[in-house]
Amino acid sequence: MSDDRHGEKEPLEPESTPETLDFDDELPPRHTPRGRKWILAVGALIVIGLALGLGVGLGKHHSAKSSPTATPSPSIWTGGPENATDIKTTLTREELLGDQDRWLLSNRNFTISTEPQTRTFNWTLSEVNAAPGGLIKPMIVINGMSPGPMLEGNLGDRFVINVYNNMTNETTIHWHGMYLRNQNFMDGTYSVTQCGIPPGGSMTYNWTVQQWGSSWYHAHKAAQYTDGLYGPIVLHTPNETAMTANKYDEDYTVMINDMYNTQASAITWRYEALGTGLDGNPGDEPAPDGGMINGVSQARCAYLPASNDVEPERRRDVSERQAGEYAFYPSSNYCGSEHVDYWNVTWVQGDTYRIRLINPGTFVNTIFSIDSHPLTIIEADGTSVIPYTVNSVDIGVAQRYSVLVTLNQTKGAYWIRNTLATDQLRYTTPDFNATTLGVLRYQGVDPTLMPANLPAPSLNGTASFDSSQLVPADRIDAVPPSKQVFVQFGMQYTTDKQHYMFFNSSSWTPMAPGQSTIGTIKSIGASSFSGNASAMSQLQDGRLGSQLTIINEKPEYMDLIVNSLDDGDHPFHLHGHTFQIMSMGSTGFYEDSSSLNMTNPMRRDTVIIPAYGHLVLRIDTSNPGVWVFHCHITWHMEIGLLLAIVDLPDEIAAFETPNDWNQLCAPDARLGY
Numbered sequence: 001m002s003d004d005r006h007g008e009k010e011p012l013e014p015e016s017t018p019e020t021l022d023f024d025d026e027l028p029p030r031h032t033p034r035g036r037k038w039i040l041a042v043g044a045l046i047v048i049g050l051a052l053g054l055g056v057g058l059g060k061h062h063s064a065k066s067s068p069t070a071t072p073s074p075s076i077w078t079g080g081p082e083n084a085t086d087i088k089t090t091l092t093r094e095e096l097l098g099d100q101d102r103w104l105l106s107n108r109n110f111t112i113s114t115e116p117q118t119r120t121f122n123w124t125l126s127e128v129n130a131a132p133g134g135l136i137k138p139m140i141v142i143n144g145m146s147p148g149p150m151l152e153g154n155l156g157d158r159f160v161i162n163v164y165n166n167m168t169n170e171t172t173i174h175w176h177g178m179y180l181r182n183q184n185f186m187d188g189t190y191s192v193t194q195c196g197i198p199p200g201g202s203m204t205y206n207w208t209v210q211q212w213g214s215s216w217y218h219a220h221k222a223a224q225y226t227d228g229l230y231g232p233i234v235l236h237t238p239n240e241t242a243m244t245a246n247k248y249d250e251d252y253t254v255m256i257n258d259m260y261n262t263q264a265s266a267i268t269w270r271y272e273a274l275g276t277g278l279d280g281n282p283g284d285e286p287a288p289d290g291g292m293i294n295g296v297s298q299a300r301c302a303y304l305p306a307s308n309d310v311e312p313e314r315r316r317d318v319s320e321r322q323a324g325e326y327a328f329y330p331s332s333n334y335c336g337s338e339h340v341d342y343w344n345v346t347w348v349q350g351d352t353y354r355i356r357l358i359n360p361g362t363f364v365n366t367i368f369s370i371d372s373h374p375l376t377i378i379e380a381d382g383t384s385v386i387p388y389t390v391n392s393v394d395i396g397v398a399q400r401y402s403v404l405v406t407l408n409q410t411k412g413a414y415w416i417r418n419t420l421a422t423d424q425l426r427y428t429t430p431d432f433n434a435t436t437l438g439v440l441r442y443q444g445v446d447p448t449l450m451p452a453n454l455p456a457p458s459l460n461g462t463a464s465f466d467s468s469q470l471v472p473a474d475r476i477d478a479v480p481p482s483k484q485v486f487v488q489f490g491m492q493y494t495t496d497k498q499h500y501m502f503f504n505s506s507s508w509t510p511m512a513p514g515q516s517t518i519g520t521i522k523s524i525g526a527s528s529f530s531g532n533a534s535a536m537s538q539l540q541d542g543r544l545g546s547q548l549t550i551i552n553e554k555p556e557y558m559d560l561i562v563n564s565l566d567d568g569d570h571p572f573h574l575h576g577h578t579f580q581i582m583s584m585g586s587t588g589f590y591e592d593s594s595s596l597n598m599t600n601p602m603r604r605d606t607v608i609i610p611a612y613g614h615l616v617l618r619i620d621t622s623n624p625g626v627w628v629f630h631c632h633i634t635w636h637m638e639i640g641l642l643l644a645i646v647d648l649p650d651e652i653a654a655f656e657t658p659n660d661w662n663q664l665c666a667p668d669a670r671l672g673y
């Protein structure tokens with residue numbers, strides 16, 4: 001089959017079994033020896049060379065820059081001067097965190113209703129210095145805050161978010177988990193659904209709320225959200241099953257994640273550096289310095305392992321390196337002397353709280369618990385679930401859960417815990433503590449009272465968390481698939497000891513600045529894609545930013561069958577969809593997926609694939625757009641673990657993109673294109 005290297009399969013005949021998998025000859029057998037990575041002699045180098053060459057060359061030719069429809073538009077909203085500057089403000093912790101009342105719904109005076117309205121937000125993105133923990137570090141903030149402002153609305157609302165980029169680098173903002181039906185160009189995926197917002201530039205994100213539940217937004221350019229560019233999204237409807245089927249008095253948002261005290265771009269550079277890798281072992285992910293609860297950390301130090309082994313001149317893309325850059329990334333352990341705080345909350349005895357848990361992390365899964373208080377899960381990634389009571393909740397990077405907690409213990413103070421999953425770490429940083437603490441105080445106790453008990457008392461008789469026990473409360477049975485696509489992924493070394501992550505034989509890199517996948521499809525697609533061999537082959541050849549591309553020309557149900565050749569767990573996310581999890585396990589899946597149990601499978605948008613395991617995801621392909629499917633471990637996406645699902649290319653080609661969106665792809669001398 002000509003499209004073998006792209007993992008594309010022909011629709012299956014009803015009785016057929018899947019064909020032999022379309023792994024490339026140069027890929028290793030699936031039973032890789034324990035030891036995490038495999039060595040790839042020559043294949044990958046050639047593939048990367050080809051992919052980059054084709055991507056850049058063709059992309060330029062078909063760039064939206066040359067599109068006659070891209071007319072200049074007046075700037076929609078500018079909040080400041082044309083140029084961002086290097087001058088960095090240092091914020092106090094209080095300024096950084098903002099008003100803590102913002103996490104409690106009843107303080108926000110928000111009306112849950114079925115009456116749609118337009119909600120407008122003005123955001124300025126800036127680079128500052130601040131100390132969420134014991135050390136002042138470079139951060140990226142929205143309107144002076146990290147986590148950023150809450151984006152809250154009702155089903156049917158229109159959000160108009162004017163983003164002004166007062167930073168030194170391009171950026172985009174992605175609305176995680178949002179369906180954005182017919183609005184894929186508002187998805188905010190750098191180089192895929194739009195060009196970057198340049199320094200001093202702005203863009204209006206304008207989209208409608210088509211769902212409800214708990215989610216978040218974050219920068220989708222490089223590792224920018226690791227430095228603080230993220231915030232919560234809370235979407236309501238009076239009809240939400242999690243709300244109508246469960247009684248609660250208050251609605252609260254808690255973000256728990258890992259945190260790094262070193263600037264993310266510096267860590268990325270060291271992680272990607274050729275030679276022997278960050279810690280002497282290429283591919284080992286940067287380990288966090290600690291954790292956070294709603295932006296508050298107790299981590300005191302910033303650590304990068306010794307860099308002597310890294311050879312800067314052997315970097316993956318020399319053109320990205322700036323003069324003297326490597327001198328900027330010393331290998332040291334810096335510890336600060338700022339005081340550290342615990343994040344606090346005071347709640348009312350007898351009341352039941354809905355806590356919307358969000359993991360906006362970069363690498364590590366988190367475990368949330370409150371001493372002596374069982375948690376009842378009622379929502380996962382926007383899907384209402386049958387109540388499930390546990391002693392703690394494991395939250396993969398980018399996942400969300402709503403839990404109910406009833407304050408039925410004796411009045412006092414109790415630890416709230418964010419425990420990082422240390423089994424994911426390849427090394428631990430000095431002074432690292434996996435547990436980040438917050439304090440829950442019952443209203444009426446001394447506001448300085450501290451919890452007594454450490455370590456955590458066991459919650460006798462309460463179940464331990466098991467994600468396979470989650471069952472949607474609103475039953476939706478699966479529809480049989482008309483298509484099955486197999487992909488496998490893993491980390492590979494090239495002969496010169498570079499490390500990339502691959503889906504089949506493709507390792508993703510963004511297109512050149514000024515280009516995007518949607519822009520390219522719009523340029524190619526003067527005529528219909530359907531039956532247009534030339535247009536289809538340009539998509540299928542993986543020329544769109546070198547990613548593996550799965551094309552769905554018509555609305556149907558597709559099974560995406562993902563096998564892992566890596567010994568770590570990976571949280572995978574698909575943009576624009578809630579998929580059904582047909583199968584998930586710790587071994588490979590190489591069978592026909594159409595006979596899997598179709599009764600009310602769990603639905604969500606982010607799921608953890610276990611080491612050497614598999615996922616079978618049933619996906620509705622009727623939402624037109626370029627939707628990326630990627631590992632949400634930022635370090636893995638940075639080295640290529642992303643593929644693109646292109647649904648209904650004819651409709652993408654006909655997208656009417658707004659003028660300010662078009663303008664972002666216009667030549668910009670400051671950015672060198």
Ligand SMILES: *[C@@H]1O[C@H](CO)[C@@H](O)[C@H](O)[C@H]1NC(C)=O
Pocket residue numbers: 079080081084085087124126164166
């Ligand atoms: C952008 O940054 C500059 C330099 O820090 C500052 O003077 C200006 O006020 C900022 N603009 C906005 C809108 O915050």
Ligand SMILES: *[C@@H]1O[C@H](CO)[C@@H](O)[C@H](O)[C@H]1NC(C)=O
Pocket residue numbers: 082083085670
């Ligand atoms: C803004 O940038 C332009 C060139 O890009 C430069 O000439 C000008 O001095 C800058 N202004 C400030 C205030 O930095």
Ligand SMILES: *[C@@H]1O[C@H](CO)[C@@H](O)[C@H](O)[C@H]1NC(C)=O
Pocket residue numbers: 109
């Ligand atoms: C809550 O919103 C209503 C309607 O917009 C307004 O009249 C009222 O003053 C607000 N209350 C507070 C405390 O902000």
Ligand SMILES: *[C@@H]1O[C@H](CO)[C@@H](O)[C@H](O)[C@H]1NC(C)=O
Pocket residue numbers: 077120121122
């Ligand atoms: C956003 O900024 C515009 C232009 O400065 C202003 O007219 C508008 O009132 C602002 N809207 C909000 C919600 O702050």
Ligand SMILES: *[C@@H]1O[C@H](CO)[C@@H](O)[C@H](O)[C@H]1NC(C)=O
Pocket residue numbers: 127168169265266322
């Ligand atoms: C901006 O990008 C450059 C190049 O990747 C990097 O060196 C620099 O640290 C980035 N700045 C920030 C604030 O992330």
Ligand SMILES: *[C@@H]1O[C@H](CO)[C@@H](O)[C@H](O)[C@H]1NC(C)=O
Pocket residue numbers: 160204206
């Ligand atoms: C948002 O999009 C809608 C629908 O295209 C349009 O009517 C409206 O004018 C847009 N609003 C802004 C502020 O761009």
Ligand SMILES: *[C@@H]1O[C@H](CO)[C@@H](O)[C@H](O)[C@H]1NC(C)=O
Pocket residue numbers: 114155237239
């Ligand atoms: C909410 O539920 C009611 C009753 O089931 C129904 O009549 C109404 O259409 C629903 N509204 C929305 C926005 O789904």
Ligand SMILES: *[C@@H]1O[C@H](CO)[C@@H](O)[C@H](O)[C@H]1NC(C)=O
Pocket residue numbers: 296341342343344447448
């Ligand atoms: C938590 O409460 C303590 C005691 O009241 C206070 O000292 C500390 O600053 C608070 N932490 C935060 C992050 O506000």
Ligand SMILES: *[C@@H]1O[C@H](CO)[C@@H](O)[C@H](O)[C@H]1NC(C)=O
Pocket residue numbers: 374375405406408409
């Ligand atoms: C407190 O509530 C939980 C459910 O949230 C329940 O399992 C537990 O038995 C209750 N404890 C007391 C002392 O009532």
Ligand SMILES: *[C@@H]1O[C@H](CO)[C@@H](O)[C@H](O)[C@H]1NC(C)=O
Pocket residue numbers: 432433434435437454
């Ligand atoms: C981690 O923090 C907890 C709570 O502050 C403390 O009890 C424990 O000793 C710390 N562990 C290490 C290894 O520092």
Ligand SMILES: *[C@@H]1O[C@H](CO)[C@@H](O)[C@H](O)[C@H]1NC(C)=O
Pocket residue numbers: 460461
């Ligand atoms: C915990 O459960 C065990 C048996 O499962 C029981 O023997 C023990 O008494 C219980 N402890 C408490 C404090 O309830």
Ligand SMILES: *[C@@H]1O[C@H](CO)[C@@H](O)[C@H](O)[C@H]1NC(C)=O
Pocket residue numbers: 597598599
């Ligand atoms: C399919 O799953 C449902 C729900 O878990 C279960 O009730 C049913 O027995 C399963 N059917 C088969 C054939 O395994």
Ligand SMILES: [Cu+2]
Pocket residue numbers: 569570571631632633636641
């Ligand atoms: Cu990963």
